[in-house]
Amino acid sequence: MSAERRSPLDRARVADTALRLLNEVGLDGLTLRAIAxxxxxxxxxxxxxxxxxxxxxxxxxTQxxxxxxxxxxxxxxDTWQERLL
Incomplete structure (x- = not known):
């Protein structure tokens, strides 16, 4: 029996997963339960x-x-305004 080791949960992994899921299900389908x-x-x-x-x-x-x-x-x-554009 092989024990699969998953990556530790951190802010970056949660945000990356949420962004990927956002592309798949849209904002209305993006729930904390779905991300989890x-x-x-x-x-x-x-x-x-x-x-x-x-x-x-x-x-x-932010990501x-x-x-x-x-x-x-x-x-x-460049000024900050030019960089923002």
Missing amino acids: KELDVKAPALYWHFRDKQALLDEMA MFRRMAADAELDPA
């Missing part, structure tokens, strides 16, 4: 990492921004 099922944990385990669904949605938005910004080449002479 995808991660093979019980929904209360997610509250160890996020105080509520809104906190998770905020982290998801999306970081991914978009990671590929952007920034000119040091």
Whole structure:
């Protein structure tokens, strides 16, 4: 019998899973219960990492921004307004 070892649950893994699930089921289908099922944990385990669904949605938005910004080449002479655009 082989014991499968899963990755430890952390904020990044929860947010990544939630983003993937968001693409599959949309915002209306994105529930903490569905995310927990995808991660093979019980929904209360997610509250160890996020105080509520809104906190998770905020982290998801932050992750999306970081991914978009990671590929952007920034000119040091740009103003913050130009960088935002």
